[in-house]
Amino acid sequence: MEDISEAAVRAARDLRVAFSRLRRRIREVAQDADLTPSQESALSLVGKHGAATASALAAAEGVRPQSMATTLAALEQRGLIRRAPDPDDGRRQLVTLTDAGRARVEGNRQMREEWLARAFQDRYSDEERQTILTALELMQRLSRP
Secondary structure, eight states, rough: TSOOOHHHHHHHHEEEEHHHHHHHHHHHOOOOOOOHHHHHHHHHHHHOOOOHHHHHHHHHHHHOHHHHHHHHHHHHTTSSSEEEEEEEEEEEEEEEEEHHHHHEEEEEEEEHHHHHHHHHHHHHHHHHHHHHHHHHHHHGGGGGG
């Protein structure tokens, strides 16, 4: 890292730490006591991507298919997901959200957005919020290929 400035290294480290902490805090806001973090994550993934196979969900989460099967069984038992035969391949099953699962995912998303908006309102001045928006516009470059 000889050719990388000390400021760039510090910015990368501080940004990673800040985002990790913020991500944890946002997850805590809508964390349901009756779901494990892996169940919450899988439920959110199905909500975000729609119908998927258990193996595709396992790959997306970076877990073993057996672990995902256990997670999905718990979500199905709670009535949050359903499994149905894949219309293109009857040997596979597609996992989708039930109405209760959809309501839960949407409710959690809304709670997180409201918490974050309230935090910006309560903790920052108008000028600081504008500075954050400007920084976010600059940071969009990091997500581009």
